[in-house]
Amino acid sequence: MSPEATTKTTYRLPIGPIHPALKEPVAFEFEIDGERIVDVRVSLGQVHRSVEWAGMRRNPIQILYLAERICGICSYCHPMAFALAVENIADIEVPERAEYLRVIQAELERICSHILWAGVAAHEIGFDSVLFLTWQMREKVLDLTEYLTGNRITKAITMIGGVRRDITKDMVPKVTEALNYFKDNFEKLRHIFLDDKTFKMRSQGVGILTKEDALQLCACGPTTRASGVKKDVRLDQPYFAYGDLDFDYVTPDILTGEVNGDVYDRIIVRLLEVKQSIELIEQCLDLMPAGDIVSEPKIAKLLATLKKVKGEGIGRMEAPRGEVIHYVKLDENEHPYCWKVRAPTYNNILPWIPMLRGEQIADIPIVAASTDPCMSCTNRVAIVDSGKKYELNREELHKMSVEKTRRLMK
Amino acid sequence: MRFSMLPQVFFQMFKKPFTNKFPAKYIPSSTTKFLEDVGAGRVKIIPPVETPIDFRGKIQYDSEKCIGCKLCIKVCPTEAIEYKEKEKKIKIYLARCCFCSQCNDVCPTNCLSMGNEFLLADTDKYSKDLIVE
Incomplete structure (x- = not known):
């Protein structure tokens, strides 16, 4: 027998279950051949916080604030999807003005999330000056969010049947001023992300997800749109006031004329969506009618109505990362009988497998980050090489990624 | 483009830092003592962002x-x-x-x-x- 046949040439590289780059625990097991990734296995369920269980012991108003804490970045779409589900059950009519206000908040969150993602992506490939530029812009978005809702992150603006805070006439100039700032800076950001050689080197042709794979694996949000699948809940099943607004699916071929489904395409989609969100907020400010912002201002009365209803409801929303679904069942009780949350990252995990196959270890951070996963990842990566076990922590993995950028720059 | 970030970085070098240095420019070695001093009027406190x-x-x-x-x-x-x-x-x-x-x-x-x-x-x-x- 030849030595090739007897010696195992691949080795295993477990990453996870804790990794701060990806915010939530997930465990990977890579099959490595030298620097190349041959196979990937993902195991989920590393963190169980019993949010749904806790929700079944609270009334719908209390759940709004619990749902807000499912995710720090999607702190608007989770309670809003829950509110949509409850409104679905109880047939609550939302006032027209509230529908537009809800769109404004949702799009603000999208801008914030996508800019934050762009910064993290730049950091993952070792381009830290861009990280600070994006953070500078995000700070303005957070300032605007604070001005409109009172808080920077957990916005506490959702209410079943409307929103809690209005945008009055004297608040509009400040909003338009901030929007103009975003527009000016967006051009700068677009130039750096899409024209810079460093970004192109690290992202073009890396982490490819084909259209077939994206459809088969049910990817959602910008991840699937970057592969050319036209899927967006805002357009497929308009909720809030999205039906009245003028916008279209964002796919990378708008800009480049072709769809590759690589990391570069995902950058394009997210950046173009930032611009789209700015335009949507402007449209909302123009079209917004006067009127109430909540259908039932007396919360005690609202709670009493919700106590009497029975049925199941579903709330679907296009969160920054994709489609979020909340399922709620009420059975004439103070607390819901059942509450189930499906976050967008759940769908975007399996696409990692075709994306990572054939890439290098140094590409793991940028490819994994490119789906904008809402989950934390590994602090320690243990490389098991011929029985000897040694550990590779997050900093070293990041260092390897930075070194690859330097190598390519030469 | 190779160095598209460079002009921005140079521009940033000459800008005033955005951070509001609350409560003091440098972290006081003892916060309690610092607050006592502020109370007695010996040092000035930098006010927080409104x-x-x-x-x-x-x-x-x-x-x-x-x-x-x-x-x-x-x-x-x-x-x-x-x-x-x-x-x-x-x-x-x-x-x-x-x-x-x-x-x-x-x-x-x-x-x-x-x-x-x-x-x-x-x-x-x-x-x-x-x-x-």
């Missing part, structure tokens, strides 16, 4: 107006409010409060409101500053 309108800070409670209807206890997501059976008033533990101001919205007599105070860090979660009654 809070926006309708900021959700420390809860203000007007116990005179409270009728003890328990609605705030019902809606509080963190169960931070305790009912005092004898006096028929409430007690709010700020260490648990998530500052959503839902109790303010539900209150029929408007006895609760959100203040502007945000410096609420404490080593003891039952300290006097963190209990509103």
